[in-house]
Amino acid sequence: MTRTADERDGVRKPGSSPERYGFADLVPLLSAMRPYWVFIAGALLIALPTLHGVATQSWVTEQGAHGPIVLATGLWLFWRRWTEARTAATPGSTRLALLFYALLIPLYVTTRIINVIEIEGFLMYGLLLTSAYWLVGWPAMRSMWFPIVYTAFIFPPPDTVVAMITQPLKIAISEVAIQMLHGIGYPIAGSGVTIIIGQYQLLIAAACAGLNSLISLSAIGLFYIYIRHNANWRYALLLMLAIIPVAVFANFFRVIALIMITYYLGDEAAQGFLHNFSGLTMFLFSVLCIFAVDALASPLRGRLARGHAA
Structure with missing residues (x-):
């Protein structure tokens, strides 16, 4: 044409x-x-x-x-x-x-x-x-x-990419959670992504390992950073890098919470409403953490802006 x-x-x-x-x-x-x-x-x-x-x-x-x-x-x-x-x-x-x-x-x-x-x-x-x-x-x-x-x-990422990213993350979160709870006296053990506490057995899925929050937080964080700091790309890059540890840290505590819910309230409670509620709570907590990091890093943002202007 x-x-x-x-x-x-x-x-x-x-x-x-x-x-x-x-x-x-x-x-x-x-x-x-x-x-x-x-x-x-x-x-x-x-x-x-x-x-x-x-x-x-x-x-x-x-x-x-x-x-x-x-x-x-x-x-x-x-x-x-x-x-x-x-x-x-x-x-x-x-x-x-x-x-x-x-x-x-x-x-x-x-x-x-x-x-x-x-x-x-x-x-x-x-x-x-x-x-x-x-x-x-x-x-x-x-x-x-x-x-x-x-x-x-x-668009959702391919399943092979999801498995490649989440497997090491799931194993690392499971091992740290087991070691921490075992150290304070809980009857907990595990292998890989399988955790056994008391008479219950849990499987750490991708949802609990942080990938879901990582993708969602990356999208929302990118939008927030672009709207607020698109003129300062150095600071925007640093803030984007902060999304990864925030997501992993928040989901680590989600795994701890689910283990505690399973131990005290049973497997049915951990896999029902409280499972979804813990995910929503951790996601909102992660978003607030990004806002907090942005607020705390405002002096750095000012220095980078002055350096760019100079």
């Missing part, structure tokens, strides 16, 4: 100043996309079924519960950043876009047929990004790099 100069100008046509943004800022983009309504309808035909699968298979679980929030805030970030990105928008290389389509479409169709939703979601996202590149080009996409990275958190 050949794009005319008028259509290209429609994509790049500036509206209000970059300091202001609103629905009127989308008018140049929507006007430029009008000739490609068939193309856009095809993109929606691909995206909507995959998003439905992600919503029904991932977002209803503890691991993917942050997905709807990330999707809503991610779309808002795209809208917010478009004011600046539209000034650099220019159509990308058709040849390069076709190359990416040729690589991604067969893989997407295969994963769609065999229902591997973890990979299907990322391939669908890759097709949408390829379409965005063809319409607005690399400079505009580069200026929207954070919304692009952030929105990828709506």
Whole structure:
């Protein structure tokens, strides 16, 4: 499909100043996309079924519960950043876009047929990004790099990646919890991710090992850091690194709490409402810890800002 100069100008046509943004800022983009309504309808035909699968298979679980929030805030970030990105928008290389389509479409169709939703979601996202590149080009996409990275958190990670990350974490948390409780006199022992306390046996799953909180906290933490400190990337990087120990530390105490609930109240109590409640409590505690770290590190933020200005 050949794009005319008028259509290209429609994509790049500036509206209000970059300091202001609103629905009127989308008018140049929507006007430029009008000739490609068939193309856009095809993109929606691909995206909507995959998003439905992600919503029904991932977002209803503890691991993917942050997905709807990330999707809503991610779309808002795209809208917010478009004011600046539209000034650099220019159509990308058709040849390069076709190359990416040729690589991604067969893989997407295969994963769609065999229902591997973890990979299907990322391939669908890759097709949408390829379409965005063809319409607005690399400079505009580069200026929207954070919304692009952030929105990828709506897709669940592949199970192999989950197992590779959680297994050492689960074993480490189990061993430390066993040693600490055994040291204060509790009848506890274990092997690997299996813990035996009294007459009960627990299995430390991924949910208790911190991966769920790590993914959700990373998404929410990235959004918080970008909104508050995107101009100070050195401090933002340090704050992002603090998310990992906060998540692990909070979930370690979640494991301790579940062991105590099992020992005193029984296995049924630990696997029911109190299990989910402890997860919610630890997640909220982790979010508050990130806010606290940000507040305590404000002197460091000031020094980094002054150093950057100098």
